[in-house]
Amino acid sequence: MTNYLEFEKPLAEMYSKAEELRSLARDDKDLNVDDEIRSLEIKADKLLKSLYGNLTAWRKCQVARHPDRPHCKDYIENLFEEYIPLAGDRNFADDHAVMGGLARFGEHSLIVIGHEKGSDTKSRIERNFGMARPEGYRKAIRLMDLAHRFNLPVLTLVDTPGAYPGKGAEERGQSEAIARSTQKCLKIGVPLISVIIGEGGSGGAVAFATANKVAMLEHSIYSVISPEGCASILWKDSEKMREAAEALKLTAQDLKKLGVCDIIIPEPIGGAQRFKNEVIQAVGVTINEMLLEFKGLDSNTLIRDRREKYLSVGQKSFVA
Amino acid sequence: MNWISNYVRPKINSLFSRREVPENLWSKCGECGTMLFHRELSDNLNVCPNCEHHMSFKPRDRFKALFDDGLFFEVEVSDPTVDPLKFKDQKKYTDRLKTTTKVVGEKEAMLIAEGEIMRTPVIGACQDFSFMGGSMGMYVGNAIIAAAKRAIKLKRPLVLFSAAGGARMQEGILSLMQMPRTTVAVEMLREARLPYIVVLTHPTTGGVTASYAMLGDVHIAEPNALICFAGPRVIEQTIREKLPEGFQRAEYLLDHGMLDRVVHRKNIREELVSIIRMLTKQPRAIKADIAGPIDQKKQDQPVE
Ligand SMILES: [Zn+2]
Numbered sequence: 001m002t003n004y005l006e007f008e009k010p011l012a013e014m015y016s017k018a019e020e021l022r023s024l025a026r027d028d029k030d031l032n033v034d035d036e037i038r039s040l041e042i043k044a045d046k047l048l049k050s051l052y053g054n055l056t057a058w059r060k061c062q063v064a065r066h067p068d069r070p071h072c073k074d075y076i077e078n079l080f081e082e083y084i085p086l087a088g089d090r091n092f093a094d095d096h097a098v099m100g101g102l103a104r105f106g107e108h109s110l111i112v113i114g115h116e117k118g119s120d121t122k123s124r125i126e127r128n129f130g131m132a133r134p135e136g137y138r139k140a141i142r143l144m145d146l147a148h149r150f151n152l153p154v155l156t157l158v159d160t161p162g163a164y165p166g167k168g169a170e171e172r173g174q175s176e177a178i179a180r181s182t183q184k185c186l187k188i189g190v191p192l193i194s195v196i197i198g199e200g201g202s203g204g205a206v207a208f209a210t211a212n213k214v215a216m217l218e219h220s221i222y223s224v225i226s227p228e229g230c231a232s233i234l235w236k237d238s239e240k241m242r243e244a245a246e247a248l249k250l251t252a253q254d255l256k257k258l259g260v261c262d263i264i265i266p267e268p269i270g271g272a273q274r275f276k277n278e279v280i281q282a283v284g285v286t287i288n289e290m291l292l293e294f295k296g297l298d299s300n301t302l303i304r305d306r307r308e309k310y311l312s313v314g315q316k317s318f319v320a
Numbered sequence: 321m322n323w324i325s326n327y328v329r330p331k332i333n334s335l336f337s338r339r340e341v342p343e344n345l346w347s348k349c350g351e352c353g354t355m356l357f358h359r360e361l362s363d364n365l366n367v368c369p370n371c372e373h374h375m376s377f378k379p380r381d382r383f384k385a386l387f388d389d390g391l392f393f394e395v396e397v398s399d400p401t402v403d404p405l406k407f408k409d410q411k412k413y414t415d416r417l418k419t420t421t422k423v424v425g426e427k428e429a430m431l432i433a434e435g436e437i438m439r440t441p442v443i444g445a446c447q448d449f450s451f452m453g454g455s456m457g458m459y460v461g462n463a464i465i466a467a468a469k470r471a472i473k474l475k476r477p478l479v480l481f482s483a484a485g486g487a488r489m490q491e492g493i494l495s496l497m498q499m500p501r502t503t504v505a506v507e508m509l510r511e512a513r514l515p516y517i518v519v520l521t522h523p524t525t526g527g528v529t530a531s532y533a534m535l536g537d538v539h540i541a542e543p544n545a546l547i548c549f550a551g552p553r554v555i556e557q558t559i560r561e562k563l564p565e566g567f568q569r570a571e572y573l574l575d576h577g578m579l580d581r582v583v584h585r586k587n588i589r590e591e592l593v594s595i596i597r598m599l600t601k602q603p604r605a606i607k608a609d610i611a612g613p614i615d616q617k618k619q620d621q622p623v624e
Contacts, residue, residue: 163530163549163550164550164558165549165550165554165555165558166550166555166558166559167555167559167563167567169549169550170548170549170550170555170567170568171576172576173534173576173577173578174530174549174550175529175530175533175534175547175548175549175578176530176534176578178530178531178549179499179503179529179530179531179532179533179534179535180534180535182499182500182503182530182531183503183506183507183535185500186500186503186504186507187507202487202496202527203496203499203526203527203530203549206496206497206499206500206527207530210499210500210503222493222496223492223493223496224487224489224491224492224493224495224496224527225487225489230489233489234409234410234489234490235409235410236410243409244409247405247407247408247409247492248405248489248492248493249405249492249493250492250493254493255493258404258492258493258494260493260494260497307504307507310497310500310501310503310504311465311501311504313494313497313501314400314401314404314458314494314497315400315401
């Protein structure tokens with residue numbers, strides 16, 4: 001079953017009408033509905049194209065959060081020949097909102113770290129909807145250290161609404177954990193590449209995405225605050241999320257202009273949620289390209305380039 | 321002649337107070353409600369004499385109280401692109417900035433200074449909560465980088481007073497990018513083996529806590545300061561329960577291992593000097609020959 005977003009409702013109606021006609025035709029062999037179905041499908045195709053050819057920032061947020069989009073787990077399962085999950089922060093717990101481990105990707109061994117939102121009610125609760133607690137960042141720090149010691153590149157897959165606003169998370173030093181994770185990203189002498197596959201939510205995203213190269217899926221977002229949060233603070237009305245989304249310049253296209261995103265990975269018309277395999281493969285191609293770009297670079301160069309990149313972000317003049 | 325007169329240069333700022341505060345102003349303590357005479361409050365470093373509540377302290381006033389004889393030099397901060405996103409909510413961001421600059425009397429939400437505390441040279445950085453909630457945008461990022469670079473050039477420790485609601489939303493992703501940018505600044509200090517001491521003041525929250533404010537060699541906080549990533553209201557809405565008394569306050573964080581010290585404002589100078597001088601293997605400071613900033617004021621000393 002396809003989950004339609006609110007703005008896709010007319011589309012859903014067209015498809016269900018076509019389906020209705022098909023079932024009528026099955027019951028009544030004399031009924032010829034082929035032309036009508038075809039014209040409906042052409043109309044739906046056209047609509048899909050026009051909707052996805054011109055997504056507003058808020059619609060992109062909805063697409064980026066679509067439950068059917070490929071998640072971290074899907075990329076891990078489909079892109080790697082081998083994957084050994086490594087658990088725990090060696091301090092308190094293992095955070096299931098953060099997946100991480102050793103992976104074999106073509107000729108590369110690497111460390112992969114990513115937020116996992118879950119795909120059904122049970123797994124969503126288990127994964128805490130992709131909102132990491134301090135243990136998640138501390139697990140990431142541990143894995144980045146491991147990568148550094150064994151000279152393995154690090155790939156991070158970012159997909160989180162943000163850090164978890166919970167009592168325990170605060171008590172156990174959420175801020176410090178995020179700060180240390182960002183610091184670790186800047187420190188490791190191995191290539192660190194990042195792909196924002198859905199939602200890049202504030203500090204929780206920065207803690208993983210402070211990378212040599214940041215790629216974003218065409219309809220992914222990366223923002224200092226959710227449009228809803230921004231709307232309720234600045235507009236004093238959480239219903240103004242459309243305006244906030246627009247103003248925040250959080251789309252991959254805006255972020256490329258602002259120099260925060262390096263590469264945009266295109267999604268087929270209709271979004272990653274409709275073309276899981278194609279998108280996973282496209283992400284794989286980009287990961288491979290990024291890994292090859294940094295192959296053989298010495299650790300000092302990698303650290304220096306990463307630093308320079310972040311020191312200079314937003315420094316040159318540009319038009320947003 | 322005072323020793324500091326050697327330092328008199330045109331850029332001494334504290335000597336020329338930008339705003340004349342009317343002496344007859346009263347303000348109300350946010351904690352206990354006592355009405356306090358402005359002069360009485362400022363003589364007490366903006367700490368309520370009744371309940372010891374540490375009220376917000378403007379960078380210029382903070383530095384005046386911190387540095388010997390209230391003297392400091394401002395460190396120049398490079399200007400970032402103004403309003404890179406052309407941000408507009410109910411108001412244009414540029415208009416908000418203009419109004420704030422006028423009301424606050426400062427250019428932006430952070431002030432960097434070089435000076436001496438009990439003849440211990442340091443670089444000071446102080447965030448201004450009255451300037452759009454002290455929020456961290458590109459200017460604050462530039463300021464912290466400038467502070468780190470100046471500290472490295474002069475081989476001085478950096479003491480940073482944090483106070484912020486978080487990142488500046490109106491600068492969107494570029495405000496978020498100040499988390500890694502300021503972390504690079506902290507890294508530069510670490511590599512230069514210079515002490516980086518953070519004094520967390522009320523309130524320090526959001527992306528500021530989750531970057532440079534939690535990466536100090538030593539973390540000091542003022543009593544009862546709210547220090548957190550997610551604010552108590554957001555947490556209460558999420559977990560739908562009331563939070564315990566004192567949750568996310570300095571003493572609570574001290575108990576949970578996130579801070580080294582909780583120190584009353586009046587003792588921060590001496591604490592800083594002790595820590596810095598021991599960390600950098602300097603002899604113990606002799607206090608007797610230097611009067612504190614409050615005494616200085618009473619003497620109304622002439623300026624050379
Ligand atoms: Zn009081």
